[in-house]
Amino acid sequence: MNDNFSSLIDGAAFNDGVFSLTIPSGWMQGRTTYGGLSAALCLETALRAFPDLPPLRSALVSFIGPAGGAVEGRANLLRRGKSVAFVESELTSGAGVATRCNFAFGARRESEFDRTFTPRPSLPGPDACEPFFPEIPAQNRPPSFTDHFGVRLAKGARPVSGASEHEFHLWVRHQDPHAQGIVALLALADMPPPAVFPMFKSFAPISSMTWMVNILSDKPDSKDGWWLLQSRGENASEGYSSQDMLVWNSDGELVIAGRQSVAIFV
Template identity: 30%
Template sequence: MSLAQLYQHIEHNEWVEIPEGWLQGRTIYGGLVAGMMMHKAVATIADPQRRLLSCNVTFVGPVQLAPVRLSAEILRQGKSVTTIEVRLWQDDAVQSILLASFGVPRESTIAVNQERQAPDFPEVSSLKIAEHHPLAPQCFQQMDLAWVDGQYPCTASKKPDFSGWMRFNPERHDNRKMTVADLLVSMDMWPPGVLPMYKTMAPASSLTWTLTYVHPLQSSLHNWFKYKVFTDYAADGYATEYAHLWDENDQLIAIARQTVTVFA
């Protein structure tokens, strides 16, 4: 099942089958879970004039490769901003929650352009796309990732963090215009910034993930994006980090911040 087919099922059904190929260990990749909830939010609001402003995702529990139920409630629909909550249910329990705000453009005298500028990367054609390691999560095969700075996960690096190019794998995804649901699916594919410091294979998982949507997407699934992550702090089994995503024209698309549970 393609992502487009999955989105269609979400639009017309309360219960949805999760497609194969998205496992992250024994559970479903969190980016896919977030993307499913985002598409449910967009379909429920059903107003293309209201674009995503920001969203917060809490991964309450592990999602298995089994049917899930998506419920959505518009908490408030004002003149400019709509706030919506989406819940993903499995085994009669809430496993993930998305809280998102959508808004229409408003007149304002305030304009600030201080967003972080895109880093200078070598052409992606000169880099090696990361090969899928047999012990790496299955879901990594859905994306092409090319490291520019920093080390690969589990290489005992003395420092965290990395940057690189990313896109949907053209062999697994037909090209089409990218949506905000696709944005959530893709942006969470990079591992947490502390993973290069791991000395051996061990898990890490997102606990909360907040995304601010800056400039509207003008990209397709096969277009490349620049990604860079920075870890603020890590101790006592948790880490906090933020990441920026730019399109191939160096336009800032999104800023993400997450809390990560660390098992190493």
């Protein structure tokens, strides 16, 4: 079975308001589906349920429980005004609710403001950067979902290297060249491990709890498929970490600003 991103999305069914598919093992992160895919499936559910929505502007994602195997998505229109629509979407499996998202969609409006206050840092391009995940023993290899992405380290340290840094910049793209559009971008934007993961001295469990994403362009695109992702840890204490996350396209346009709360078991 072809489990690349576009085949997974295109092969999913949508009947009577229910989005359904089976998650292949190659998209798992431990005992649950990779969080970026779960959020993307919630977004795809919303777009199929309400195909005339304006562009996505913001997403609030809660990773509530594990999901794997057969899953279903459902969406509910909470309110639709003149330019903004709010949709709640959730992904469920046999274990119950796995992921719940609140999406805000908004039509473009004329504004006197058209500025980015956070320029992309000056860093080498992906072709000049080494792979983020080094060759490591099989028992410590990255989760299987990472095989669906090309990942290059532009700045910072690698996972579980006992580093002092709690910030890194990664070039990331889908291995599937047909994975394009906002659903594919949301799936990619959650790919980096927690910003404090390079500080770990040995492998230990991690689990994203919540993720907030603001989409800063109504048609985000990166001409060569590469996106520069920054994760910066702000705090790690009492078994949890907090981090900021930014995404630029290959032309240096800031397209996503986000935040995430992560449970760390070390």
